[in-house]
Amino acid sequence: MSLPIYPAGSPDASGTPDAISAHVNLDQLYDPPSETIVKGVMPHLLSFHVAYLDVATFFCLATGGAQGLDASPRGGEPGFVKVLDExxxxxxxxxxxxxxASLRNLNEDDRIGMLFLFPGLEVFMRINGHARIAVDPVLLAQFKEGERTPKTVIVVSIDEVLFHCGKAINRAKLWRTESHLDRKAVPSIGDMKAALTGMDKARVSEIDAGYYRAVRGDLY
Structure with a gap:
């Protein structure tokens, strides 16, 4: 099923101009943030930020460039995002x-956003700043995993760091076992690859098995 696409500024199905092109007075719609929230946006790390980074295993990375925006997942052992200074x-x-895509964007536009999720906890942490791609061997060695040395390290200069409430986690019931999806409820990697390439659907199981071997075993 194809979905209708309305050009910017054109009426949607209800005849109302789309919200993207129309100016919306957000201050009339939303209450201002509390003083605590405002004071919680810091220009540098404090000890409690470091404590969370020490246990962080996953974040989403946001970047942008001439080709558009990108968001990608990043994960590792606790503390894989290292504190270099405050x-x-x-x-x-x-x-x-x-x-x-993220690295190509950073070569054009050094702005970066990081959104940390902490499994089991009902809070997010966010870092916004500017980043550079480093290839210095001494720095790369600090980020080795076993015998593997990364090709690049992204060094982030913090503009602001803050905590974000976890209402979205509870709306999604993200950490609840009953929220886990049955793999058979959606097309598998093999199904999607077959649809994209026209390959023989008899190979779907083989592709799926290869994907899970790689995604679980070839981490570095």
């Missing part, structure tokens, strides 16, 4: 799908 953190870039 204004700076860094993380290794490990193999993924080789689109390297």
């Amino acid at each position: 204004k700076t953190v860094g993380f290794a870039d490990w193999p993924g799908n080789n689109r390297i």
Whole structure:
């Protein structure tokens, strides 16, 4: 089923101009943040930020460039995002799908956003700042995993760090076992690859098995 696409500024199905092109007075719609929330936005790391980074295993990375915006997942052992000083953190870039969209964006636009999720906890942490791609061997060695050394490390200069309430986690029931999806409820990686390439559907199980071997075993 195809979905209708309305050009910016054109009426939607109800005849109302789309919200993207129309100016919305957000201050009339939303209450201002509390004083505690405002004071919680810091220009540098405090001890409790470091404590959370020491246990962090996952974050989503946001970047932008001439080709558009990108958001990608990043994960590792607790503390894989390292504190370099109170204004700076860094993380290794490990193999993924080789689109390297985030790195290409950072070569054009150094702005970066990081959204940390903490399994089992009902809070997010966010870091916004500017980043550079480092290839210095001494720095790369600090981010080794076993015998593997990353090709690059992203060094982030912090503009602001803050905690974000976990209402979205509870709306999604994210950490609840009953929220886990049955893999058979959606097309598998093999199903999607067959649809995209026209390959023989008899190979779906083989592709699925290969995917899970790689995604679980070839981490670095």
